[in-house]
Amino acid sequence: MITQCRNCSAPLVFDPEKQKLVCGHCGSEFAPEEFKLSEKEPYLDQKAESMNEIYGTDSKEFMDCYVYICNSCGGEVIVNGTEASTKCIYCGNSAVVFSRIAKHKRPRTIIPFRLTQEDAEKAVREKFKKGLFVPKEIKNFKAENIRGIYIPYWLVDCEHKAAVVIQQTVKSGKSSRRYYHGRAGRMMFKDLPIDASKMLSDESSSRLEPFNLGAKKAFDEDYLLGFYSNVSDIDYGDLRDAVGRRARDYFNxxxxTSVKGGGTKKIYREQYCTKIDYNSLEYAMLPAWFITYDYKGKHNTILVNGQTGKVVCGVPWNQILFYSLLVVTGIALTAVSFIILKPILASLFSSSSRSSSSDSDGKFIGALIVGAVAMFSAGIVKIRKVIKSINLTQAQSIFNFVKKRQE
Amino acid sequence: MDILAMLLAIGLGFGLACLIFASILSKSNDIGNSIGEASKYSNGIYYDQSADKLKNNTAVENFGLSYITKDDRLRDIPPTDRKVEQSAEEPRDLGWNVDQIRG
Structure with a gap:
């Protein structure tokens, strides 16, 4: 069976507050390191069997369904293709699929949960309380599910080498000048965390960062007790794409910022190459709480970094309040701008009839027009960007990562 | 002239309002929108070549053309569709100063 209490043989669960394995029956506490890997040897080869193989079918419904025998009660637990630990629906104890994290598939390190379930929920409620556009029903949300899940990551050492030409556009009155600057260099990365689960999008998982990687411990299956976990299911192509993307973003x-002076700057031309050190790839499990709630018939998921407590979520927003405040403020600012601009334009137009200063007056009016258009466009772009970012973390894929697990 | 002033005022007024409320919305509802900073994982860029205000089109088109070499691109890499695995060997010490990198 799974790691048992040495005093009463009841199953143990990892307690984030105490950072120890705790017996729910007699209250005994043990360090995970006290239980040797050799004690789990009998279970290392026990595999999760595909339901199609068991029933001799070829059903699409059973494609990602595997049956695993619970280490505690012998009941049949259904897991998907990438789960490494779950809860048994019969006895409620943790079921660790040892074969998926044994031998060459064994993670090297883990960051144990530091936050309890209550801490995670408290952190979320604190954040929601402060949100001006968070609807009242969400501020008092009732969590549908709260699950602590160890997400698999690859910690990657790599070197990004690139040669870029930067285009700098500096406005001078009505005209603008362009300058080109060249930079060629190397940026080395150590322990760049790359999410190793296909089901969880990189955009969502990267927002859980930063983790304090200095607190990593040698992997021990006992840290998984009481939590869910997944194994890595990405291939080298996915890894290279994700590493290349991140390294390139950081480099660019x-x-x-190395180009001095104002104006807008962008990468005009680039050549790059990211070299990954495959020998030093480190397979790690990093903790996160996933909290799901319902709002207006739609599932929403909140992520909380299980080590630092960082909350990640795009909260549905009160659109009526937002747009009405926006319009009212817009009208007020328009009135103020009109009061300021009218006399300025009046004096410009009257002075422009005297030809000596008409050239500079024309430039000033031109600058005002450009400024007004730029301000309006920037405002619209910023709102669209924020709405897109909110929708990203409301994505169905995050909910799917959580939902298909045993209770 | 009044019309011009009104149009400019609408552009400036509503533009500023959009910027202000987009920031408030982001702070209120787009929680945790940040990733780890580069300084957590890297010491910065080591520049091998640097040139400001490149003089002409030729300089612009030719800058850094030979920086990425064939050797950089040619290497023994695992196949794209193979599942990622940890090396059985102990990780090599690449000589990077971890404390320096992490700050």
Whole structure:
């Protein structure tokens, strides 16, 4: 069976507050390191069997369904193709699929949960309380499910080498000048965390960062007790794409700041190459709480970094309040701008009839027009960007990552 | 002239209102929209070549053309469709100063 209490043989669960394995029956506490891997040897080869193979079918419904025998009660637990630990629906104890994290598939390190379920929920409610556009029903939300899940990550060492040409556009009155600057260099990364689960999008998982990787511990299956977990299911192509994307973003952001002076800057041309050190790839499990709730018939998921407590979610917003405040403020600012601009334009137009200063007056009016258009466009673009970002973390894929698990 | 002033005022007024409320909405409802900073994982860029205000089109088109070499692209890499695996060997020490990188 799974790791048992040495005093009463009841199953143990990892307690984030105490950072120890705790017996729910007699209250005994043990460090995970006290239980040797050799004690779990009998279970390392026990595999989860595909339901199609068991029933001799070829059904699409059973494609991602596997049956695993619970280590505690012998009941049949249904897991998907990538789960490494779950809860048994019969006895409620943790069921660890040892064969998926044994031998060459064994993670090297883990960051144990630091936050309890209550801490995670409290952190979320604190954030929601402060949100001006968070609807009242969400501020008092009732969690449908709260699950602690260890997400698989690859910690990658790599070198990003690139040669870029940066285009800098500096406005000078009505005209603008363009300058080109060249930069070629290397950026080395250590322990760049890449989410190793296909089901969870990189955009969502990367927002859980930063993790304090200095607190990593040597992997021990006992840290999984009481939590869910997944194994890595990405291939080298996915890894290279994700690493290349991140390294390139970091490099380009840095290199743009190396160009002095104002104006807008963008990458005009680039050549790059990201070299991954495949020998130092480190397979790690990092903790996150997933909290789901219903709002207006739609499932929403909140992620909480299980180590630092960082909350990640796009909360549905009170659109009526937002747009009405926006319109009222827009009208007020328009009135103020009109009061300021009218006399300025009046004096410009009257002075422009005297030809000596008409050229500079024309430039000033031109600058005002450009400024007004730029301000309006920037405002619309920013609102669209924020709405897109909110929708990203409301994506169905995050909910799907959580939902298909045993209670 | 009044019409021009009104149009400019609408552009500035509503534009500013959009910027203000987009920031408030982002702070209120787009929670945790940030990823780990580069300084957590890297020491920054080591520049091998740098040139400001490139003089002409030729300089612009030719800058850094030979920086990425054939050797950089040619390497023994695992097949794209193979599942990622951890090396059985102990990780090599690449000589990067971890404390320096992490700050």
């Amino acid at each position: 952001t840095h290199v743009l």
